[in-house]
Amino acid sequence: MSTRRKFIRNSITSLGVFGLLGPDAIAQVGNAIQSSVSQKNEVTFAEDEFTWSKIQQSFNIDRSIINLNNGGLSPSPSMVMESFKKDLDYSNELPALKMWKHLEPKIEDVREELAAEFGCDSEEIAITRNASEALENIQFGLDLKAADEIITTDNDYPRMLTTWDQISRRSGVIIHKIKLNLPVNDDELLNTIEKKITPRTKVIHVSHVLFSTGQILPIGKISKLAHNKGIEVICDGAHSFSHFPFKHSDLGCDYFGTSLHKWTYAPVGTGFLYVRKDKIKKLWPLMAAPKKLDDNIRKFEEIGTHPAANHNAILDALEFNRTLGINRKAERLRYLNKLWIDRIKNYENVHFITDVINQGKSCGIISFRIDGIDPGRLKKYLFDEHKIYFINVKIGNKQTMRITPNVYTTKEEIIKFADAIATYIKK
Ligand SMILES: Cc1ncc(COP(=O)(O)O)c(C=O)c1O
Numbered sequence: 001m002s003t004r005r006k007f008i009r010n011s012i013t014s015l016g017v018f019g020l021l022g023p024d025a026i027a028q029v030g031n032a033i034q035s036s037v038s039q040k041n042e043v044t045f046a047e048d049e050f051t052w053s054k055i056q057q058s059f060n061i062d063r064s065i066i067n068l069n070n071g072g073l074s075p076s077p078s079m080v081m082e083s084f085k086k087d088l089d090y091s092n093e094l095p096a097l098k099m100w101k102h103l104e105p106k107i108e109d110v111r112e113e114l115a116a117e118f119g120c121d122s123e124e125i126a127i128t129r130n131a132s133e134a135l136e137n138i139q140f141g142l143d144l145k146a147a148d149e150i151i152t153t154d155n156d157y158p159r160m161l162t163t164w165d166q167i168s169r170r171s172g173v174i175i176h177k178i179k180l181n182l183p184v185n186d187d188e189l190l191n192t193i194e195k196k197i198t199p200r201t202k203v204i205h206v207s208h209v210l211f212s213t214g215q216i217l218p219i220g221k222i223s224k225l226a227h228n229k230g231i232e233v234i235c236d237g238a239h240s241f242s243h244f245p246f247k248h249s250d251l252g253c254d255y256f257g258t259s260l261h262k263w264t265y266a267p268v269g270t271g272f273l274y275v276r277k278d279k280i281k282k283l284w285p286l287m288a289a290p291k292k293l294d295d296n297i298r299k300f301e302e303i304g305t306h307p308a309a310n311h312n313a314i315l316d317a318l319e320f321n322r323t324l325g326i327n328r329k330a331e332r333l334r335y336l337n338k339l340w341i342d343r344i345k346n347y348e349n350v351h352f353i354t355d356v357i358n359q360g361k362s363c364g365i366i367s368f369r370i371d372g373i374d375p376g377r378l379k380k381y382l383f384d385e386h387k388i389y390f391i392n393v394k395i396g397n398k399q400t401m402r403i404t405p406n407v408y409t410t411k412e413e414i415i416k417f418a419d420a421i422a423t424y425i426k427k
Pocket residue numbers: 071072130131132133156157159160207209210211236238239259
């Protein structure tokens with residue numbers, strides 16, 4: 001913990017803002033992990049149900065429903081919610097003093113801790129309310145002119161594609177949407193991107209993890225290809241940060257935007273924007289900022305009055321993830337997904353749209369279809385009969401089932417899901 005962060009946390013504690021629950025909960029998770037991990041490597045740790053039961057208890061969630069849509073949004077652990085709620089109450093005692101003067105400065109600690117986790121300078125991180133805000137700062141902020149070209153894909157996030165469409169309608173920028181063959185083959189993707197590049201290509205915008213299938217794309221290789229030709233790279237990391245281990249140096253992108261209410265477990269309304277230091281000056285912020293902030297990453301935070309509690313609770317969420325370990329989290333998610341995949345993969349009408357063969361190409365998100373079975377009806381059946389909740393995403397014109405467990409998902413829940421699917425197929 002940075003000195004500055006310790007100082008602020010101590011001063012906030014003395015103001016009565018922090019309770020005991022946060023640190024206690026971290027200690028409990030930490031103890032459970034430590035006693036187990038001392039004898040195990042990460043792969044066998046993923047199967048240690050006793051330790052995971054302690055981690056599952058860190059979330060106060062509705063256990064009457066099996067939630068397999070954690071890709072959309074994740075609940076926060078209780079310790080994050082406690083800290084968040086305490087800060088909200090404390091703010092409300094005298095917002096103009098207690099929120100603005102006591103709590104808001106903690107945003108600098110959030111910046112430092114996010115930078116440490118992402119592997120960049122803290123002066124390259126702006127705190128946003130979600131990935132959309134982070135990415136639209138970049139998309140609207142670049143000085144693009146008519147006939148400049150952008151390369152993206154048909155499986156990038158619909159809101160980000162809508163943003164490019166609007167920019168194109170307004171200023172004549174040309175958007176090339178590459179059609180992905182799913183599951184994506186890395187070499188084929190790189191070749192297709194390379195073929196689309198022209199002397200007018202300015203930016204390549206691509207997701208680190210596809211929202212539709214959970215496939216992890218080779219951003220590092222795409223950045224190398226782009227930079228060799230003087231093209232900038234925007235990485236949509238809405239689904240990657242805190243999901244599996246990586247650092248900015250693995251991606252090499254110029255810009256990165258993510259939400260923290262998905263895999264980081266921070267409260268709803270949290271995200272961050274990364275801008276490579278030498279690019280900050282030329283990128284216009286989405287909401288106007290004074291000239292003196294031209295070269296300052298904080299110009300992207302000029303959003304008017306907003307709660308401090310949301311972004312401050314990012315610190316607690318990061319601490320939870322660190323105690324858990326992103327590598328251990330990723331292995332557990334892969335293990336949970338393997339459990340249900342193995343139980344249904346031999347039915348000949350089951351097709352995975354995510355690459356589930358090549359290790360490392362996916363983690364917590366898996367998409368699949370079953371020939372002859374309507375995904376909408378299956379979704380309704382699983383909810384009505386088994387209280388299992390997930391979503392279908394539209395890929396092209398086909399509805400596709402997208403399954404995302406979480407660290408609080410139990411082995412029994414996953415097996416129940418797999419058995420319910422198998423029974424439905426047999427019927
Ligand atoms: C790949 C991707 N990008 C961007 C977003 C937007 O995230 P948010 O709605 O949190 O801004 C999402 C949301 O699911 C996403 O999956």
